[in-house]
Amino acid sequence: MRYGPIAPELFVENRRRFRELLPPRSLAIFNANDILPTNADGTLAFRQNNDLFYLSGVDQEDSILVICPDAALEKHREILFLKETSEHILVWEGYKLTKEQGREVAGIKTIMWLDAFPAVLAALMNEAESVYLNSNEHIRAVVEVETRDARFIRDMQRRYPLHQYRRAAPLLHQLRAIKSAEEIRLMRRAGEITGNAFRRVLGFVEPGVWEFEIEAEIVHEFMRSGSRGPAYGSIIGSGESATILHYVSNDRQCQAGDVLLLDFGAEYANYAADLSRSIPVSGTYSPRQRQVYEAVLRVFKFAKTQLVVGNEIEVYHKAVGEVMEQELVKLDLLNAGDVKNQDPDAPLYKKYFPHGTSHYLGLDVHDVGYKYRKFEAGMVYTNEPGIYIREEKLGIRLENDILITATGNEDLMANIPLELADIERLMKK
Template identity: 40%
Template sequence: MFSEHRQRLVRQLPAGAAALLSANDIMPTNADGTMPYYPNVNVYYLTGLPEEDAMLALFPGHPDPALREILFIKRVDQLFVKWLGRRADKNTASEISGIRTVFYTDEYWAVMKRVLPLCSTIYLHTNEHARSENETQTREDRLLLACKQLYPLHRYERLYPILARQRNAKTPDEIALLRKACEITEKGFRRVLQTIRPGQTGMQVAAEMIHEYMQHNATWAYEPIVAFGADACILHLRANESVGKDGELVLIDAAARHQYYNADLTRSFPLNGRFTPRQRAYYNAVLRVHKQVAQSVKAGILIKDLWKISNNLLLEELVGLGLCTTADISKHGAQHYLNKHCYHNVSHFLGLDLHDTGYHDEPMPAGAVITNEPGIYNEEECIGVRIENDLLVTENGYEDLMKTIPKEAEEIEDLMNR
């Protein structure tokens, strides 16, 4: 899989070009603590190595075939192993990645003296994601500065657009990993339907799902969101010590990560196992939008067009729920009521990143995976409903990767009351 990803990338590089990619930094917390390391997913996508210090150099036009693909790994000694464990050695790294030439990262610039003087263009990656708000200098930033200091007269180009579009169209192997993440996510959700009850905290609910994910050698794709009652109107409320009460709806946005590929699931349902008539009205309104949006999904559509379709459908449902009238919408504008009750887009790309790479104003390719997650929120009624599944975009439509996860109100009630 990783060799195929590299081959796809180098075919897009012009003659005389090299591409350089770097691992992420290990970020500090306080005192001598560090955050759990999370790899640069582009390095993982191209090599299969999630380890700190991994770097990759690709120069398909190098006269020496051994220097057309170069992997760099961390050099570790026995003291490091005793404290932090083993890392891939050169042979293992070569087997995983399919790259024959492997050096240690502390040899990087010495090796680059044999590579970069022979290329005319250097492609470097920086985070250009539309929602990125990072204010910290990254290892990618430092690599860019170092290259320009050492090789100021080379031409520099952006690697992000190439990899973003390539990663947007998933390969069959990637789709299989995403399917597995969705299957594990389903197991966690079904477990919660059997164990959840009034009086539990959000942390206790989240623990059930995380337990199930880890039973299948997966982890959570993001910190689980478990919100009761009016708190369900807060989009990214992390599971906490708040207690769910009898009669409330709970909104759970939680999913598994399998081999760095992420699922993304949301369900809203009554803690006591029975929807009230008003809760059911909200739920079925969102479910209708969820189903109708899916019918518009196919290769070639723009994801931002799905946002528009969803917004129009949601406005109709707001009128049906009595939250506004058509006259209100004419007077105050549609955006006023969307901002009040439907304040997020219906879809984002999904993959190695939870909000994966891809462009909102370009036609979606077959093989893209997106979320379908309309929501209606009304803090005054203590109701927040979001229903989210993951869809594989195909040439003529879509495949719902979560089609077996319960979403009909009656099915959820039945499972909770067995």
């Protein structure tokens, strides 16, 4: 792996917390993701199933984790199944985990080769009453390609129709929402790499450069720092493209006078960073660009004060929306009278700020977790207000990653330039 070693205690503790949520005589099974095809004999780079990684630390295809706390045989209470390597695999694909390496990574004593799984499964199903299987239950997920989990669920229900099947996803959503100290360490590193890429961009951008050239600078910095690459599709939008929320074509030439909206983040050890900045292509903001930037920055600073223990997402978004309304009135984009008489279910600020201010962050950039759970210490949220004025070809978004603590919060990206003066100064260098 490109990233440094992770203490197996992280995964041991994650499994312990998961086991505590299981009723007696439960069996839980987690599968690695498929290697996805492209065309002909091509494949995409492998990306592990985040729940399997969270519970085992294994970053390899064709892996299965079994958790059966009440199994009669102690060796069957935690089992990691790995793909047995061969000379052919070594020649064509490279090294795979040995059993001893699997023990070191996951902190699991019982490691078996994958071909032992059917017989062990049959034995454990004879003991189990409740069977926990996994699926993607993210609230915004659109799953059109059949996954390994989906095939496995169908096969299990066909072969063992009388067992009680339960959903593992809600349990993982509950656990993954609270980050441990080791997870925060990994997320800090993802943020550091992201910040270094941003500083690199500040010294690179000038009129005439292409958006994809900027993207290449970012990816270069990511990969030279031990990141696998971007945690999500990087948004490099200049001029009018900055007003498109999920603009990823990145194929426009930056023009003098444009503001360039950057939304990117490194992945490190499968954990995501998520940063947004809006910088002047010419190195200096125009008076109007400064005005809008400062408005977004004020909303950003207010929103940060609301990311505290006990608050909740609907109350939070309403409060941020009210501050944004005030800023949009000052910018002559909204009329104060119209705002006073608006439909509360269709606030006028949505024309210029159509997305939410925050989302969970972790192994997924839009991480799992119950949306309406009150904020708790250990949660990490993004803070990303923006104003998009299509008629002015101007879009500005500012985003940092915020860790909620027992006494307030901590900005995990506090060292990344955010103020106007700092950005202009660094671009002049």
